[in-house]
Amino acid sequence: MPAPRPVQQGDHVFLVDGSSFIFRAYFQSMNQDARYNYRSDRLPTGAVRLFCNVLHKMVREGVMGNKPTHLAIIFDKSEESFRKEIYPDYKAHRPPPPAELVPQFPLMRDAVRAFGLKPVEQIRYEADDLIATYCRIACEAGADVTIVSADKDLMQLIRPCVVMFDPASGDQKAKGSRPERIIGEAEVMEKFGVPPAKVVDVQALAGDSTDNVPGVPGIGVKTAAQLITDYGDLETLLARAAEIKQEKRRQSLIDNAELARISRQLVKLVDDVQLEVPLDDLVAPGLDARGAIAFLKAMEFNTLTRRIAEDAGLDPAAIEPDETLRIPPGEAPGGAPAAVVAVAVATPEGGAVAVATMEAARPDAGPPPARRVEEVKAALTAVPVDVAAYETVGSLEQLERWIAGAFDAGLVAFDTETTSLDALQAELVGFSLALAPGRACYVPLGHRDKADLFGAGLLPGQVPAAEALARLKPLLEDPSVLKIGQNIKYDALVMGEQGIRIAPQDDTMLMSYVLDGGLGSHGMDELSERHLGHKPIAYSQVTGTGKARISFAEVPIDRATAYAAEDADVTLRLWQLFKARLVAEGMVPVYETLERPLVAVLARMEAAGIMIDRQILSRLSGDFAQGAARLEAEIHALAGETFNVGSPKQLGDILFGKMGIPGGRKTATGQWATGADVLEDLAAQGLELPRRIVDWRQITKLKSTYTDALPGYVNPRSGRVHTSFALAATTTGRLSSSEPNLQNIPVRTEEGRKIRTAFIAAPGCKLISADYSQIELRVLAHVAEIPQLRQAFEDGIDIHAMTASEMFGVPVEGMDPLVRRRAKAINFGIIYGISAFGLANQLGISREESGAYIKKYFERFPGIRDYMDATKADCRANGYVSTIFGRKCHFPAINSKNPSERSFVERQSINAPIQGSAADIIRRAMARMDAALAGAKLSARMLLQVHDELVFEAPQEEVEAAMPVIAAVMEAAPEPALKLRVPLRVDARSAGNWEEAH
DNA sequence: CGGTTCACG
DNA sequence: GACGTACGTGAACCGA
Numbered sequence A: 001m002p003a004p005r006p007v008q009q010g011d012h013v014f015l016v017d018g019s020s021f022i023f024r025a026y027f028q029s030m031n032q033d034a035r036y037n038y039r040s041d042r043l044p045t046g047a048v049r050l051f052c053n054v055l056h057k058m059v060r061e062g063v064m065g066n067k068p069t070h071l072a073i074i075f076d077k078s079e080e081s082f083r084k085e086i087y088p089d090y091k092a093h094r095p096p097p098p099a100e101l102v103p104q105f106p107l108m109r110d111a112v113r114a115f116g117l118k119p120v121e122q123i124r125y126e127a128d129d130l131i132a133t134y135c136r137i138a139c140e141a142g143a144d145v146t147i148v149s150a151d152k153d154l155m156q157l158i159r160p161c162v163v164m165f166d167p168a169s170g171d172q173k174a175k176g177s178r179p180e181r182i183i184g185e186a187e188v189m190e191k192f193g194v195p196p197a198k199v200v201d202v203q204a205l206a207g208d209s210t211d212n213v214p215g216v217p218g219i220g221v222k223t224a225a226q227l228i229t230d231y232g233d234l235e236t237l238l239a240r241a242a243e244i245k246q247e248k249r250r251q252s253l254i255d256n257a258e259l260a261r262i263s264r265q266l267v268k269l270v271d272d273v274q275l276e277v278p279l280d281d282l283v284a285p286g287l288d289a290r291g292a293i294a295f296l297k298a299m300e301f302n303t304l305t306r307r308i309a310e311d312a313g314l315d316p317a318a319i320e321p322d323e324t325l326r327i328p329p330g331e332a333p334g335g336a337p338a339a340v341v342a343v344a345v346a347t348p349e350g351g352a353v354a355v356a357t358m359e360a361a362r363p364d365a366g367p368p369p370a371r372r373v374e375e376v377k378a379a380l381t382a383v384p385v386d387v388a389a390y391e392t393v394g395s396l397e398q399l400e401r402w403i404a405g406a407f408d409a410g411l412v413a414f415d416t417e418t419t420s421l422d423a424l425q426a427e428l429v430g431f432s433l434a435l436a437p438g439r440a441c442y443v444p445l446g447h448r449d450k451a452d453l454f455g456a457g458l459l460p461g462q463v464p465a466a467e468a469l470a471r472l473k474p475l476l477e478d479p480s481v482l483k484i485g486q487n488i489k490y491d492a493l494v495m496g497e498q499g500i501r502i503a504p505q506d507d508t509m510l511m512s513y514v515l516d517g518g519l520g521s522h523g524m525d526e527l528s529e530r531h532l533g534h535k536p537i538a539y540s541q542v543t544g545t546g547k548a549r550i551s552f553a554e555v556p557i558d559r560a561t562a563y564a565a566e567d568a569d570v571t572l573r574l575w576q577l578f579k580a581r582l583v584a585e586g587m588v589p590v591y592e593t594l595e596r597p598l599v600a601v602l603a604r605m606e607a608a609g610i611m612i613d614r615q616i617l618s619r620l621s622g623d624f625a626q627g628a629a630r631l632e633a634e635i636h637a638l639a640g641e642t643f644n645v646g647s648p649k650q651l652g653d654i655l656f657g658k659m660g661i662p663g664g665r666k667t668a669t670g671q672w673a674t675g676a677d678v679l680e681d682l683a684a685q686g687l688e689l690p691r692r693i694v695d696w697r698q699i700t701k702l703k704s705t706y707t708d709a710l711p712g713y714v715n716p717r718s719g720r721v722h723t724s725f726a727l728a729a730t731t732t733g734r735l736s737s738s739e740p741n742l743q744n745i746p747v748r749t750e751e752g753r754k755i756r757t758a759f760i761a762a763p764g765c766k767l768i769s770a771d772y773s774q775i776e777l778r779v780l781a782h783v784a785e786i787p788q789l790r791q792a793f794e795d796g797i798d799i800h801a802m803t804a805s806e807m808f809g810v811p812v813e814g815m816d817p818l819v820r821r822r823a824k825a826i827n828f829g830i831i832y833g834i835s836a837f838g839l840a841n842q843l844g845i846s847r848e849e850s851g852a853y854i855k856k857y858f859e860r861f862p863g864i865r866d867y868m869d870a871t872k873a874d875c876r877a878n879g880y881v882s883t884i885f886g887r888k889c890h891f892p893a894i895n896s897k898n899p900s901e902r903s904f905v906e907r908q909s910i911n912a913p914i915q916g917s918a919a920d921i922i923r924r925a926m927a928r929m930d931a932a933l934a935g936a937k938l939s940a941r942m943l944l945q946v947h948d949e950l951v952f953e954a955p956q957e958e959v960e961a962a963m964p965v966i967a968a969v970m971e972a973a974p975e976p977a978l979k980l981r982v983p984l985r986v987d988a989r990s991a992g993n994w995e996e997a998h
Numbered sequence B: 001c002g003g004t005t006c007a008c009g
Numbered sequence C: 001g002a003c004g005t006a007c008g009t010g011a012a013c014c015g016a
Helices: A018-029 A046-061 A082-086 A104-114 A127-140 A152-157 A185-192 A196-206 A221-231 A234-239 A247-255 A257-267 A289-299 A302-312 A338-346 A351-361 A369-380 A396-409 A465-477 A488-497 A508-516 A524-532 A539-543 A557-584 A588-608 A614-639 A648-658 A676-684 A688-707 A750-756 A775-784 A787-795 A799-808 A817-831 A836-843 A847-860 A862-878 A899-935 A956-971
Strands: A012-017 A070-074 A144-148 A162-166 A181-183 A411-418 A428-436 A439-444 A482-485 A505-507 A724-726 A736-738 A765-772 A880-882 A888-890 A941-945 A949-955 A986-991
Touching: A012 A018, A012 A046, A012 A127, A018 A046, A018 A070, A018 A104, A018 A127, A046 A070, A046 A104, A046 A289, A046 A302, A070 A127, A082 A257, A104 A289, A127 A144, A127 A152, A152 A162, A152 A185, A152 A196, A181 A185, A185 A196, A185 A221, A196 A221, A196 A234, A196 A257, A221 A234, A234 A257, A247 A257, A289 A302, A369 A557, A396 A411, A396 A428, A396 A439, A396 A465, A411 A488, A411 A557, A428 A557, A439 A557, A482 A488, A482 A557, A488 A505, A488 A588, A505 A508, A505 A588, A508 A524, A508 A557, A508 A588, A524 A557, A539 A557, A557 A588, A588 A724, A588 A899, A588 A941, A614 A688, A614 A750, A648 A688, A676 A688, A688 A750, A765 A899, A765 A956, A775 A787, A775 A817, A775 A862, A775 A899, A787 A799, A799 A817, A799 A847, A817 A836, A817 A847, A817 A899, A836 A847, A847 A862, A862 A880, A862 A899, A880 A899, A888 A899, A899 A941, A899 A949, A899 A956, A949 A956, A956 A986
Parallel strands: A012 A070, A012 A144, A144 A162, A411 A482, A482 A505
Antiparallel strands: A162 A181, A411 A428, A428 A439, A724 A736, A765 A949, A765 A986, A880 A888, A941 A949
C-alpha cells in the first residue's frame, strides 16, 4: 500500500460507488455465455470478473484522460443505515439480491485488496454518504473529483470540481443505447430540471420508489422541479404552500409537509461522516501486479491475468494463485437439505445451486431467507394496489422518462395488450411498465375510435407506435435490465413479431408453478388474490363478454390504463415475493434450470411452426366423410330408426333400452355408458351395431378433430401451423399443447397414422423425430432401485419380456405374446399407481386374477412396493412429492377423509415423480439443444415436443450430422446434476413426413 | 357449461 | 369397510 499523501490542488480523486457497480456488473454478466460466469467449482464469479476488468482499466488508464492520484472503492456496509432510524420503511421493499450475486459481495472486496487498494465501508452509513464526505474534503483541498457511479442520488454532489462518470456498458462493444458518459451540471439540469444543489429538494417532493422514499403524493419530478424553481427551495415552498392554485396539489403539500421533510432527510447525503479511512490514505497505487495476478488466477480469469502479467513483464506461471479464496469442500453445504445439495452441486447451469449452499456458509449474506420473505410480504402492501395511481403515457418524452427509470431500477415488469390470445396473430395495442409497487404506466399505441366505422381513426393522446417501439427495444434487449412478465412467453412472441427480443426475463407464472404447483392455478388474477389480497380488474370487465365484447383496441384509454398498468404493478409485486420465496424454499435450481430457460426455447419453437400438406388432409377428409356416411346408413338400418349417432344418450337408449341388450353399465350421472370398452365387449359377443359405432366414432373423430380442423390453424403469413405450448398447465411438469394440440396427433391405428403423413418438412429439409425409449420405466428403475430392471436396461433386453419371465418363470426366448402383453400392462399399471380393478379392466380378466398378478409382481420386485409405500408416506407427511431434480408436485387432498378421493390422490402421488422426472429430463435436453446444435454448426431447429419425443426440421444435407448430436444431448440430459442408475436410450429417424420419421 | 368420448404420451 | 379407479393432457360434440 503506497504511503499516505495529502490531497492538494491539481490532484484528481476517484470515488467509486462499489455497491451500485456490483449490481450493474452482475446483470451485465448474466447476458454473457454462462461458462464465463462460474469458476470451475461452480462458484459464481461473473460480476467479479467485470468488476476487475473495469478496476484494472481505471487504475491503468484513468477516465477520460484523467488518471487518479487518489482512489477509493466504497461499499455499503450493511442494510442498517441510519436512515432506517429516521424512516423504518427506507429501502424496505428492495428485493433481495440475486442468489448468485450473494457470494460475490465478499469477493469484490477481496478483488479491491488484491489490486492494492483498501475497500472503504462504514457502519450506519451508505456508500453515498462516504462519497459525499470524501467529495467535500477533496474539493476543499482544491482537487478535482470523479464519482464513478450511475446512481442518480449522487447527482446532488455535482459542482464545478465534481463530475460523475457512468461506466454503464462503457468498455463493452455493446450497442450505443447507454454510452459511457460524463455527467455534469447540464446533465443534472436535464434530468431533474434544477441545478445539483436543489436536487434533494426535488427528490424530497417527488420521492423515489426504488428506495421507498415517500415524497409528496401526486408530485413527480417534473412538478417538483417547477415548484422548486418557482419558490426557491423546499422550506420556502412548504411555508407558502397555501398560495398554490391547484387545489389538489396545495392540499397534498399542506397535508404531507412533514413527509416531505423526512424525505429530504432521507435523500440528503451526509458529508461530515467521521471517516475511519482518511482521504490522504487512499493514494492510487501503481498496480500491485503480483497481488492482482494471485487473485485473478484463483478466480480463473485468464485473459486479465495474461494482460496484467504482460504489462508488468511477469510470468504468470511463476505466481501462485491465492488459495485462501478456495472454499473448502466441507464448508459449502451448510444446513441445506441433502437432496438439494446433491442436485445443486452438480448442476452445470446451477451456479445458483452452489449459491444456496454458499449463502449458508457466509455470515454476511443478509437476513436469513425466511425472514427475507416476511420482510418482502410486509412491504408488498405498503402501497395498496387499490389506491395506486397509474399514468397514461401520451408522449415520447414521457415514455423516455419511464424507460430511463427502468434502466435505473435495473428491472421492469412488462405486459403487452393486444387484440388476440394468439400471440402470432395478435396486433399490439399498447404495453404497460411497472418499476416499483404502485409505480406503473400504460402506453397506448393502437387504440381506435369506436365510432369510426372505417376503423382507421386512432384515438388522440397516443404515442406513435413505430417511435415508441424504437425507444422500447433497447430496454427490452438490454442485458442489464431484467424484464418481468406474467406468462412472458406470450409477450416475447408478440414483441418478436416486431423484431424485438426480450432478455433477460423472469416469469411470475413459472415461479408460482415451481413454488406452488398443485396448489391452485397460476393465472395472475388468482395469484393476486392469493398473495396480495387484491382482486385485479378482470379482462372481461374492460372488454365485455359475449356479443357485446369489444377488441382491446376499442377500450377507452383511461380504462385500458387502469387495467393494464395494474397488471404490470401486480406482476412486479408478485415477482418480489416469489423471488424471495425461491431462495427461502430452495427452489432456485428448479426454476433456473427447468423453467426459465424454456421460455425462449418454446417461443422459438412456436414461432417456427410446422408445415402441413393441406391436399393430403382434404383428401382424407373426403375419404372419412364417405366412410362415415356409409357407416351411418348401416347403423340406422341396424337400429331400425334414424338417430343422432353422435349422441351417447340416444345411443344408450337404443342399445340398452329399445334393443334390451343386457349387461349395460351406467356412468356417474346415471346415463348409460357407451364408451369404446363397453361397445368392444358387445361387439365381441357378436353384435353388429356396436362394432359400427366404434368405427364411426373413430372416423368422425379423425375428421372433425384433425383433417377438418388442422387447415384452419395455418397461419396466413407463415403458411405453417403454430401450436402453443403451456409450461405451467400440468401437475407433473409435463408441457401441454393447444390450438391446435399437436401432442395427440393419431399414431395407434393405420387410418390415424395417415394424418401424420400430412406433417411435412419444408422444401429441401427433412423432419427428424427423436424419442426416448421407455423413459418412465427407466426412471422407475432408477428411483426404486430395482436390480433386475437396471440389469435389463443395461443389457438392452426387452423389458416387458423380462418382467414376464421374472413373474411367470418362462424364458424370454419364444415367449407367448399374450404373456408379454400382460407383463406390459402390469409395467404400465405400476407407473400409474396400480389397482386390481384397473389392471383387470385393462386386460379383460377378473379382479381376482389381476390381484394375483399384482401380488406376484410385488413378490418378485419388492423394491417397487417399498418405493410406492415410501412415496405415499412422503406425500402424506409433506403434502407434496418431488421429482429427481427437486420439482415439487403438491397434493393437498392426500389426507382426504373421502376414501375414493384419497386413493385417487395416492395413485397420483405415485405417478407424479415418475412422469415428472421424465418431464424434467426432456426439459433439460430442450434447454441445451439449441446451443448444442449451434455449437455443431447445424441449423436444425426444434419444432415440437411430445412428452418423450422431439421433432426437428433440418436441411437434408445435415440430417445425418444432426441426429447423433440430438441423441447425445437427450441421453446426457440428466447429467451432471444426476447420473441415472440406468442408461437412457434415444431412437432418431428422419424422413419427409412425420409418419415415416416416427 | 358440464358430461362424455377419444386422440396422444 | 366403503368407494370408484388405472397416470397426465386437449378438443369435439351433445344437451340442458
